[in-house]
Amino acid sequence: MNTDALDRMFNASTIAVIGASSEAGKVGHSVVKNLVDGGFAGRIYPVNPARAGDELLGCPYYASLADIPGTVDTAVIVIPAAAVNDAIVACGGKGVATAVIITSGYAEMGNADLQAELVQTARRAGVRVLGPNIFGFYYPHNDLCATFCTPYTKRGSVAFTCQSGGVGMAVIGFTRSRGIGVSAIVGLGNKVDIAEHDLLAFFGHDANTRVIAMHMEDLKDGPAFVAAAREVSSRKPVIAFKTGRTPLGSRAAASHTGALAGVDRIYDAAFHKAGVLRARTLDELLDWARALAVLPPPRGPNVFVHTSAGGLGVALADAMFDQGLQVMEVPADLEEALRKHVPPFGSLRNPVDVTGSSTPAVQAETARLAIEDPRVHSVILGYWHTIITPPMVYAEAIGRVVEQARAKGIVKPIVASLSGDVEVEEAARYLEEQGIPSYPYAPERAVSALAALHRWSRIAGLLVEHDA
Amino acid sequence: MNTDALDRMFNASTIAVIGASSEAGKVGHSVVKNLVDGGFAGRIYPVNPARAGDELLGCPYYASLADIPGTVDTAVIVIPAAAVNDAIVACGGKGVATAVIITSGYAEMGNADLQAELVQTARRAGVRVLGPNIFGFYYPHNDLCATFCTPYTKRGSVAFTCQSGGVGMAVIGFTRSRGIGVSAIVGLGNKVDIAEHDLLAFFGHDANTRVIAMHMEDLKDGPAFVAAAREVSSRKPVIAFKTGRTPLGSRAAASHTGALAGVDRIYDAAFHKAGVLRARTLDELLDWARALAVLPPPRGPNVFVHTSAGGLGVALADAMFDQGLQVMEVPADLEEALRKHVPPFGSLRNPVDVTGSSTPAVQAETARLAIEDPRVHSVILGYWHTIITPPMVYAEAIGRVVEQARAKGIVKPIVASLSGDVEVEEAARYLEEQGIPSYPYAPERAVSALAALHRWSRIAGLLVEHDA
Numbered sequence: 041m042n043t044d045a046l047d048r049m050f051n052a053s054t055i056a057v058i059g060a061s062s063e064a065g066k067v068g069h070s071v072v073k074n075l076v077d078g079g080f081a082g083r084i085y086p087v088n089p090a091r092a093g094d095e096l097l098g099c100p101y102y103a104s105l106a107d108i109p110g111t112v113d114t115a116v117i118v119i120p121a122a123a124v125n126d127a128i129v130a131c132g133g134k135g136v137a138t139a140v141i142i143t144s145g146y147a148e149m150g151n152a153d154l155q156a157e158l159v160q161t162a163r164r165a166g167v168r169v170l171g172p173n174i175f176g177f178y179y180p181h182n183d184l185c186a187t188f189c190t191p192y193t194k195r196g197s198v199a200f201t202c203q204s205g206g207v208g209m210a211v212i213g214f215t216r217s218r219g220i221g222v223s224a225i226v227g228l229g230n231k232v233d234i235a236e237h238d239l240l241a242f243f244g245h246d247a248n249t250r251v252i253a254m255h256m257e258d259l260k261d262g263p264a265f266v267a268a269a270r271e272v273s274s275r276k277p278v279i280a281f282k283t284g285r286t287p288l289g290s291r292a293a294a295s296h297t298g299a300l301a302g303v304d305r306i307y308d309a310a311f312h313k314a315g316v317l318r319a320r321t322l323d324e325l326l327d328w329a330r331a332l333a334v335l336p337p338p339r340g341p342n343v344f345v346h347t348s349a350g351g352l353g354v355a356l357a358d359a360m361f362d363q364g365l366q367v368m369e370v371p372a373d374l375e376e377a378l379r380k381h382v383p384p385f386g387s388l389r390n391p392v393d394v395t396g397s398s399t400p401a402v403q404a405e406t407a408r409l410a411i412e413d414p415r416v417h418s419v420i421l422g423y424w425h426t427i428i429t430p431p432m433v434y435a436e437a438i439g440r441v442v443e444q445a446r447a448k449g450i451v452k453p454i455v456a457s458l459s460g461d462v463e464v465e466e467a468a469r470y471l472e473e474q475g476i477p478s479y480p481y482a483p484e485r486a487v488s489a490l491a492a493l494h495r496w497s498r499i500a501g502l503l504v505e506h507d508a
Numbered sequence: 509m510n511t512d513a514l515d516r517m518f519n520a521s522t523i524a525v526i527g528a529s530s531e532a533g534k535v536g537h538s539v540v541k542n543l544v545d546g547g548f549a550g551r552i553y554p555v556n557p558a559r560a561g562d563e564l565l566g567c568p569y570y571a572s573l574a575d576i577p578g579t580v581d582t583a584v585i586v587i588p589a590a591a592v593n594d595a596i597v598a599c600g601g602k603g604v605a606t607a608v609i610i611t612s613g614y615a616e617m618g619n620a621d622l623q624a625e626l627v628q629t630a631r632r633a634g635v636r637v638l639g640p641n642i643f644g645f646y647y648p649h650n651d652l653c654a655t656f657c658t659p660y661t662k663r664g665s666v667a668f669t670c671q672s673g674g675v676g677m678a679v680i681g682f683t684r685s686r687g688i689g690v691s692a693i694v695g696l697g698n699k700v701d702i703a704e705h706d707l708l709a710f711f712g713h714d715a716n717t718r719v720i721a722m723h724m725e726d727l728k729d730g731p732a733f734v735a736a737a738r739e740v741s742s743r744k745p746v747i748a749f750k751t752g753r754t755p756l757g758s759r760a761a762a763s764h765t766g767a768l769a770g771v772d773r774i775y776d777a778a779f780h781k782a783g784v785l786r787a788r789t790l791d792e793l794l795d796w797a798r799a800l801a802v803l804p805p806p807r808g809p810n811v812f813v814h815t816s817a818g819g820l821g822v823a824l825a826d827a828m829f830d831q832g833l834q835v836m837e838v839p840a841d842l843e844e845a846l847r848k849h850v851p852p853f854g855s856l857r858n859p860v861d862v863t864g865s866s867t868p869a870v871q872a873e874t875a876r877l878a879i880e881d882p883r884v885h886s887v888i889l890g891y892w893h894t895i896i897t898p899p900m901v902y903a904e905a906i907g908r909v910v911e912q913a914r915a916k917g918i919v920k921p922i923v924a925s926l927s928g929d930v931e932v933e934e935a936a937r938y939l940e941e942q943g944i945p946s947y948p949y950a951p952e953r954a955v956s957a958l959a960a961l962h963r964w965s966r967i968a969g970l971l972v973e974h975d976a
Contacts (some may be wrong), residue, residue, distance in 0.1 A: 063641070065895060072546040142944045174838070190897070190929050204819020205864065206892040210927040213893070224696065236605040257822055288835055289826030295855035296818030321952040322823060351672020351751070354725055355790060358757030385617035387763035424674045427533060427656070451656055459678040461658050462685045481682040484789040487808070 045168040046234070046242040048137035050179045050224065053082040054114035055104055055186065056136070059119035060086030060125050062096055068118045070179045070188035071176065072096050078185035078193055085112065085239060105130045112136050116186050121145035121154055124172070125161045131299035132165025136430050138234070140186055142163040146230055148173050148296070171236045174227030181223060181248045196221025196251040197498035198329045199243040201230045201236060204296070207255040207281075207322065214326045219469070220333070224251040228256070235260050237268035244272035253279045253323075253329040257293040258302060259310075266414060267316040274317030275331045277496040280308050280316045297435045305398050317492055324488065331477040331489035335453040337497040338506050340417040342368035343490070344410045345391035347422030348398055348429070352459050352483055353391030356422055359484040367391070373480035375412055403429055404437040411445050411454065417503075418453045418490055421476070422483065423467070425460020431467035439474045455490045457483040513636040514702070516605035518647045518692065520581035521550040524573055524604070525655065527587035528554030530564055534615035535610060536586045538656035539644065540564050540961040546653035546661055551579065557725035570882040573598045580604050583748040584644060584654050585702050589613035589622060592640070593629045600633025606702070608654055613629070614698055616641050629701050636715040642695030643673045645679075648665050649691060650715045664689025667711040669704060671696045675723040675749075675790065676762040676773035682794045687937070688801070696724070699745045702729050705736035710738035717833045721747045721797040723790075725761040726770060727778070734782040741783030745800045749793035750783045783967040785960055792956065799945040799957035803921040805965040808885040808972050812878045813859035815890030816866055816897070820927050820951055821859035824890055831959035833886075835859070836928070842881055849874050864894045870904040871897055879913050879922065885971075886921045886958055889944075890951065893928020906941045922959045925951040 055075065061068035066086070069399040075084050076097045085108050087097040102108050105127075115136045117127055121143050131139050139162065155172075162169045170177065176187030180195045189205075192212055203206035208227055215222050223246065226239060236254055243249045252272065260430045269278050282291030285304045311318045313325035320327040329350040335431065344366050352353055360367055367390045370378070370390045375388045381402045388392040410416050423434055442454065456471050456478040459465035468478035479485040497503035523543065529536035536556070543552050544565045553576050554564040560571035570576050573583065573595075583604045585595055589611050589813050599607050607630065607942070614623040623640075630637045644655030654789045657673075660680055665749035668677035668690055676695055683690050691714065694707060703807065704722055711717045727733045737746050752761030754779065755774045779786045787793040815821040828835055834857045843856045847928065849870045855861040862874045878884050891902055924939050924946040926932035936946035948951040 057938075070895065144853065163919065184951040189893075202819075204817065204822070205824070206817025206820040206890070206927045208817075209817075209893045209929065210949045213927070213929045213932055217933065217948075255819070257819070283826055286826045286829035288829040289822050292818070292825040292859050295857050295859075296822055296861065321827075321950070323950045323952065326949065338763040347674075349672065349674025349677075350676035350760070351670075351723070351725070353763075354658070354672070354751040354757050355675070356759045357760040358751055358754045359789070361754035361756040385612065387760075389759070389763050391760050393763065420936075422674070425657075425677045427538065459674045459681070460680045461677065464681055480685075481678045481794065482789070482791045484791065 043242045043245070044065065045137040046238060048113040049140070049170070050182065050184070050242065051182060051263065054085065054110065054112050054119050055080070055082060056085040056112045056115045057086050057419055058087045058105070058115055058117045060096055060101065062087050062091065062094065067188040070115050071100065071118060071142070073193050074185040074187055075250060076189045079183035081207045082181060105119055105134045105136070108134070114138050114140060114186070116140045116142065118142045121151070123158060128161045128165050131167045136167055137169060140167045140170045140176055142174055142176055142188060143171040144407050146172050148230060150273060151307070155230065155232060162233060168234055169232055171227065171229045172232065174229035175208055177224065177226040178222065179224045180221065185201060192216065192225070195223070196219035197223050197248065197333045198253055199224040199246065199249040200253050200329070201226045201228055201239050201341070202255045202258050203231070204255060205506050210322060211326070231260055236309065237264040239280065240268040240272050244276060249276065251277045251279070251329050253325055255281045255283070255325065257284045257296065262310055264378065266310050269314035269316050275478065276502045278316045279317040279319055279325055279328050280311055281322060317495055325490050327485055328492040331455065332493055332496065334475045334477065335493050336451045337500065337502040338453050338494060340416045340418040341366040341494070342415060343420060344416040345366060345420045346394065346407050346410050347391050347420060348391045348394050348396050348403065348426070349424030349459055352422040352424060352457060355483040356420055356457060356487060357391055359487035363487055365487065365491050365494060368416065371415060374409060377409050378406055400429045400433050400437045403434060406440050407438055408441045409508060411452065412448070412450055416452070420486060420490060421454065421456040423456060423460070423464070424456045425464060431458065431460055431463040435467035435470040438471065442476065453490060455486040455492055457486040511710045511713070512705070513605040513705060517608070517651060517913050518652070518710065520652065522553065522578065523548070523550060524553040524555050524576060524580045524583045526555045526573070526583055526585045528556050528564055528569065530562065530820040531558065535656040536636065538725050539586060539654065540657055544640050546659045547651035549651060553902040560602070573602045573604070576602070580714040582608060582654070582943050584608045585612065588608045589619070591626060592944065596626070596629045596633050596635055599635045604635055606636045606638060608638045608644055610642055610656060611642055612641040614640050617675060617683050623698065623700060631699060636702055637700055638718060639695065639697045640700065642883045644675055644695055646690065646693040648689065660684065660693070662689035662802050663691070665691050666721055667692040667714065667717040667802045668721050668797070669694045669696055669700070670723045671725050672723060672842035676792060679794070687797055689715065699728055705729060705732040708736040708740050708746065712744060715906040719747070719797050719801045721793055723793065725752045726839050730778055734778050735782050737756065737782035740745070740853040742968045746784045747787055747793055747796050749787040749790060760837070773925070785963055789920055795953055796960040797846045799923065800961055800964065802943045802945065803961050803969065806921050807972040809834040809962070810883060810885045811888060812836060812884040813888045813890065814857050814862065814869065814875050814878050815972060817862050817890060817892030817895070817927055820890040820892060820925060821861050824888055824925060825859055827955035831955055833955065836884065839883060842877060845877050846874055849941045856877045859890070859918070864892050864920065866897060867900050868897045871902060872909050875906055876909045879909060879920065880916070880918055884920070888954060888958060889894045889922065891924060891926045891932070893932060893950050899926065899928055899931040900938065901940040903935035904952060906939065910942055910944065921961055923954040923956060925954040
């Protein structure tokens with residue numbers, strides 16, 4: 041698939057804002073302000089015939105696209121719907137690759153004819169369209185905030201696409217709150233042209249993107265999506281949060297974007313065929329995306345649970361069963377090695393319970409035995425807050441073990457569930473910085489994230505079921 | 509059921525700590541320190557024959573229980589298991605109602621005989637036993653931290669009981685982090701005597717407790733539990749998080765506490781018969797307990813969804829379908845009233861989408877129409893962060909609407925899902941303080957909490973299916 045137009049959108053050197061405004065609070069003002077405040081290093085051209093000669097935040101206004109010297113890669117359009125078609129024709133004349141149409145007032149308001157006209161105009165003009173009826177897009181690796189929402193500059197490695205602005209804003213808040221960043225957040229809205237399959241093709245080859253996480257209420261072209269996702273999903277995890285999956289949700293989607301949410305079984309089958317992980321909740325979409333962005337794939341199915349609280353081990357084991365994760369039988373020699381450190385009231389049967397009586401040294405040594413054992417492919421850590429090993433002492437001890445293992449070339453997925461007083465939240469943040477997705481108070485979420493990784497690794501053929 | 513012993517435990521005036529120690533870091537030191545630091549207003553008697561004549565944190569040591577003047581309500585025991593039976597005999601002699609046995613080394617370590625002896629001794633001595641092998645208990649309404657863990661004094665209205673200390677510590681961290689407090693946190697451990705049904709009987713009549721949330725790996729006496737829970741659940745919600753519900757979890761539970769986790773279908777049937785809400789994850793236990801502690805029961809089944817983001821409305825509708833909540837048809841006159849405020853590209857069909865273009869006044873007025881309509885029994889709010897109505901402006905506007913409704917005697921459950929940048933977390937805290945459980949970035953959790961309330965209200969006969 042040709043991704044030149046998207047390349048000129050995400051890696052734009054020059055952006056025009058058609059309908060730029062000097063009035064604070066107006067969408068046409070916010071877009072220019074966000075581009076400037078976001079630190080975009082390319083050229084920003086505010087376009088507004090009534091303002092020609094003025095400046096907006098240091099950028100001279102132009103009366104029209106045609107007046108701008110040189111090429112324009114992308115045009116962000118915020119003028120009323122009735123005037124958009126003329127702007128698209130102008131974009132065609134100027135050689136603009138992509139028009140990002142924030143303007144609403146199309147099919148979502150019952151104006152299907154106007155939307156059909158837009159499609160025809162853009163096709164004739166040779167301009168690709170993102171939207172309409174969207175918040176715009178973010179691409180932090182180029183300091184690109186082409187949106188009226190809020191600046192967002194934290195670089196990460198998950199590309200989010202959102203049919204709904206409501207979900208897009210949740211992505212911004214969640215990823216900012218957790219300090220994880222994104223490679224992109226893209227609004228899709230009415231999707232008259234650029235759709236999920238186009239973005240899959242682009243992000244599939246985008247060096248800044250490791251995981252693609254997509255919210256959608258429908259797919260306009262199912263076969264194109266399946267083809268694009270199949271191609272990408274063996275290299276990068278693709279996660280879909282498809283709403284409108286129930287009769288009630290489907291009715292709401294029809295009211296919302298006019299989306300024909302369709303028969304859910306068909307979506308399930310399509311996702312399966314395409315190697316796409318399906319999230320059932322927004323929590324899952326966000327959790328899985330965050331975890332899969334940092335975790336290496338496991339080499340095999342064996343999961344070792346290392347816990348200092350037996351009760352946590354039970355909850356983790358339940359969640360593993362629910363999620364189809366394989367609790368490995370602890371090999372006899374590893375059991376012997378562990379026995380030297382684990383008190384008799386602990387358990388050497390997986391989940392291995394090193395007990396709350398464990399010192400930091402015992403925690404570290406037993407975790408090391410598991411992490412460095414080549415027969416262990418993934419590790420789940422279950423921490424229980426004790427006086428002997430407080431949360432940050434634990435987190436730093438585990439951090440050292442992981443660092444030493446990495447120095448020996450040992451890389452495997454590790455997730456952590458932390459139970460304790462509020463200090464475990466700080467410990468979770470520390471572990472996250474060491475590449476260990478960590479969940480305070482929620483054992484099941486750690487397991488769910490690891491299980492999503494296992495499913496993807498199987499899809500990508502990276503997980504070998506049986507060791508040679 | 510006679511709850512005198514538990515009454516003398518939770519409302520103790522005098523507490524002895526058998527095995528008190530002056531050595532910081534020792535369990536026998538931490539228990540006394542937590543009682544003192546927690547602000548317990550009754551008398552604290554450290555008992556240790558080697559220390560008689562000394563003081564510990566302002567409390568004089570006693571050589572033995574018998575030496576203590578006057579009555580002792582409760583004894584916290586932290587001496588080695590081999591010496592516990594003698595201490596229990598002494599408790600009997602002194603008329604101690606309950607022994608809280610923190611000491612471990614019983615069935616969980618394979619010492620079933622020692623545990624059987626303990627049971628016999630306590631029975632003969634007429635002393636009730638909590639534990640052994642527990643962290644102790646908290647009862648903040650009496651500033652009572654009878655535990656070695658960490659002081660915890662925030663008063664709330666949920667009583668948590670935890671078979672596992674690992675889960676107990678998660679309760680402490682979660683409730684402290686969310687600022688919600690508890691009425692009690694009780695460790696159950698090996699449960700040789702006091703079990704869930706005893707605590708149900710006590711908390712069922714405890715004026716400080718509105719909700720009872722129980723973690724368990726097994727039930728020693730199923731019929732007693734069902735009888736006690738049935739009696740309580742029509743007055744107060746009872747939530748159970750039973751782990752070891754899968755083959756894997758059940759095996760882990762056997763290693764952990766020797767619990768025979770049993771056939772899960774039987775637990776399901778027992779919970780159903782007893783009117784107990786079953787949480788499948790720790791997240792659910794904590795979320796539901798928090799929500800049910802503040803929400804009034806709905807008068808009927810009709811749920812109104814008020815959202816400013818259509819996409820959020822779709823996700824909320826999916827979750828409502830999953831959870832069996834009833835989206836009410838909007839009556840014609842209410843629809844007419846809403847139409848005056850909702851733009852044409854919104855939706856007047858439930859979920860009602862007032863759109864992101866809504867001013868604070870429109871948000872408030874449309875929310876008011878729903879909240880004050882007697883045909884609406886529950887309200888789910890879905891907020892989308894916009895420039896026109898920022899998070900705190902929204903939260904305060906909704907707060908005023910709710911306050912005005914309450915002034916008119918209108919009380920109904922309201923939950924909120926907030927999508928936006930990180931400021932929605934502050935807005936969520938504000939709404940929580942107004943009695944509206946609020947979930948940033950996680951629409952499904954708001955719905956799950958409201959659905960748990962609906963299920964309990966049906967159990968309690970408070971929800972009438974059809975209006976007269």
